Amino acid sequence: MSTMGWHPTHAHLRAVTLGFGLLLVGIVLGRIDLVVLATPLLLVALAGAASRPRVVPAVAATGGSLAVHEGEDLLWSATVEDLPPGGVVAAHHPGQRWLEVEPADGLLVPEEGGVARVGIGLRPVRWGRRTLGAPAVTAYDAWAAWRWVADRPQPLRLTVLPTKEQVDTTAPAPHPNGLVGQERAGRPGEGTEFAKVRPFEPGDRLRRIHWAASARSGTLHVTATHADEDAHVVLLVDAVNDVGASEGITGARSSMDLAVRAAAVLAEHFLRRGDRVGLRVFGDWRVSFLPSSSGRHQLRRLLDTLALVEPGTARGEEALAARQGLGAGTLAILLSPLIEPASTQQVAMLTSAGIDVVVVDTLPAELASGAGPGSTPEERLAWRLRMLQRRVERDRMASLGIPVVTWAGPHSIDRVLRDLTRRSSTPRMVRR
Template identity: 40%
Template sequence: MTGWRPTPSLVRACLFALSGLAGGVAAGLDVLVVLAAPFLVLGVMGMLARPRHTPTVRTQIDHHRLHEGQGTTSRLVVDDLAGVEHVIRVAAQAPHVATRPTYGVSASLAADGLPVLELSPRRWGRRVIGAERVGLTSAWAGWRWGPVDMPEHGLVVLPQTAPYDSRAEVPQPDGLVGRHRSRRLGSGTEFEGIRPFATGDRLKRVNWPVSLRTGELHVITTRAEQDAGVWLVVDGLRDIGFSGGIDGAASSLDLTVRAAAALAEHHVRTGDRVGLLVVASEGARVRLGSGPRHLHRLHGTLSRVRTEVRSVPPERLDLGAVTGSVVYVLSPMLFTPLVTATASLQRSGASVIVIDTLGERDHGADRLALPALAARMQQLERDDRLRQLAALGCPVVPWRGPGTVDTVLRLLARRAQVPKVRAR
């Protein structure tokens, strides 16, 4: 209802007043008139306070794009408050969204300002907020407008970027804009070392002080003028565990998305080019890029990751990263075709790092229960897959936040410098 209607209290006051006056006059009892007098006053004041206009009400939120844990405010806008004394808002509870007041009920006098609702998303993803009902009441509680349903608002919740930093250099860079230079030798200005002269070296690279001191020609080696090409492969096929938002336990997909967001922010901040591949039934692919705008695009793509129990097309499992890139595969490694695709990528020559995002899982107190036995069997199968990947030279590290991949990157950088013997 969008028009002003009399409240039940006004109807009761009018009925009591008319009944008391009629009864007092008919029966000649003054006491009935005296008892009906207060109700008569309330009825008359309520009738006189009837608003003469139909208000227009809408809601708006201060932000439409937030990170996990951040907050926004839902505000009520009324075109004309003449004759309005009291305003009430009742908001519906949305999953993974905390509200203040706790139960979403907020009311105040119009003279003190319109009531506001504070909202804070506790998990990444697309959230729908603002589904609520609004009611207005006139002075003396005589007339009521509404309650009316307010339209919902869409909110994009970006994954929380956990504090992450790495001092290790990526092993096989692939561009020319980032801070991480190539570990491969080549034409450049970044000093790498001094080695004995070999056939094909340029004479301008000869280091004469060292050559005169040792009696043999030595040349200066430099790093190639290249930067890092980093690919993030996100496994969105399954979500293991229950998500309690940023305040509770994290599911496997929570760890995957938040780890990918942290790695993306770290590499983009250092100037590296970062690409993203989401392996899911409705996957997504973001090309290599750099800069704040590209980082927003990566975070927006991560916020749209959804798990659906459907078959995955074979082309979704084609990681397709360029040889020479650094590829982070963020996955609990429970899907066999994805493990096979990771192994194929490792054989192609890319530097692949598997980041285990399964996390710590409690299989229950009863180890002989059927769900606990199934979980342990799945764990054994997963451990066997990870051992096979490690045997191929693909490091597997659990996500631990800052410094998770420092040691692995240093080892890969050293391995990239080792001469490779190729059969002809």
Template identity: 35%
Template structure:
């Protein structure tokens, strides 16, 4: 471990100056009583030097070590950063405040004997850089001190994967085995009908009550259960920030897309489905299909690595093919032509598409134009910024209406219950009677 060189504190220097001055005056003025003035300071300085030599710190003190509780924390959760120093030494630390984190103590400054603990609460998903940590180590008497700047601690706040308040049924199960009830009969738990026994039926499915009542061997016919493929398509071509007069902590379009993606992934991975991720804007890397808790960790890690440091438009890429019957959830603010064309491609390939609208509610809110706080930054181009967004939202309503008329449901993301009406309508449409083609 490295050693940091120490230096005397101002208190030790003052004690040496005052004691030497008292001794000089006692000799010059011939008044031995003046020696008593500097005697306590001399004793304190000698005790401090002796204590330091007793600890074996001839050249310096050992710097504290930085220990973190968890490298990844869920959005809204907290973790602890510990600084472990030498017992018996007073250690003080100061941490710069992070915009999207809350520190405890709130001012980011703490002092203790040997070990410090700073609690960090992540308010938003993404990367958090706590530090650099400015530390001061001093002995118990305050005679010697050492300053050290420790490197920052990198934390990763994964988006909160809230539980969707929605059913797990899908319009078209396309897997082999799972939790979704299919239309075809086979091995399963959902009763389809009670019919007469046929060669090849399983003996454990014999319905003995009906058999004893009719005198003919009957068996239970069931529907088979299947899993499905769930594809989440995110639109990160541009991060649309809230209106200037909105709440400073209001989420952006990227925040809404990431939180919706995490919630949908957790919902269907809990049902045993295969979930994959594709990003149109290159900000979030593609995640191949997978199942189980490990896939949820992979997805949330990929989402937390997305950066939101610029407002530039990113080039779009297309998903060329998709398996027919795949449940596809598109999280998009529906502002770019590339995203809308991608929805058309998915529908043309036979996917069951659901669009989650992630445009912040304050963008283009006409009701908020009256009495708003104007955006003043010295540029004339911002004079009609609210009105321009209001017109853009009105034009966007035409796109939403055309999607709904073509059979693609569009719902705004407003929390865990946002997708419940859409999924319930899809389940009802799946079980509704269909006209048979002649």
């Protein structure tokens, strides 16, 4: 609630000043025409002065903290009470970057029974944490002679979570080693995926008896299945550099946009299958590591952590120390534009430790083609040289058996996961 009360509008002050001024000049100079011109202005000024509201309105508005996804619409609303008869309320949101406001020019709402309810549509278009400035709320009386300006309501704090697409891929993750989940284990057990029909053994459940095979052979046979287990997946997000321009969810995407949104998609995919998913972010001193876990709450923790990412706040080799806490049998998915040379070095270290690594290239396609940033010929030449070096590094990783895929949607790593699952059954040497 504002404690300043009602104040005259500029229109009311002009009517008073101009009306009395013309009246005074007309009387002094004996100009009847000026007196006639002053008469309607004086009548409006007197009517406005007589209609001055005596009660200060009260406003209640949306505030606090909210969590929404990119592109999700939300409504900022306010209720203004104790308005004078015939009054109106004007509301306008100042807007800011990564926020679409509807209507952008504000709105006018007439009072009904002394109460006016206003609502402004907001649509965040990029992930992150931000505080939205509160809209300006102003009330006017019926003559627009008096106005009341509300104190700015409590600001709205938004956590904009990265958008996630539905993934219907059936590609399994290699090395399932837990107790729950949908991944097929390398050993027989209680599960849903058929393995073989074998002779009955003590301890087998009667519901597993395969009556057709038992009738043909004359001895009891049962249906064996593969155990359903979970995999350990760690998402490694390279936030050392943010390359390219970002225009929100509907426009151009930077490398950080692609990495964060891809991490959200992959996290939901593996968690929905019952796997354990962790997160490590390099290049951001505020966000470093989220322990692996499973379930719906883990997905929300992952999205909250991704919304905090601010690229380029920490640099150096320590920011890319990817092996900490990861052991053999882990599936590590590195999401990186592959601009920082240290990221390719860490991929080699992870692979030599027996960790399956999938590199997801998040450099925007228009930048990878060579048309990079730079306002001078020297900068553009340097970018082309870096792209050539980057291509050599990608070819070197591919020659070492490290899959490198360009992110083009949820199915980008489908075939790679199938290849890794087949390869996981092959013995190999690792460095201890």
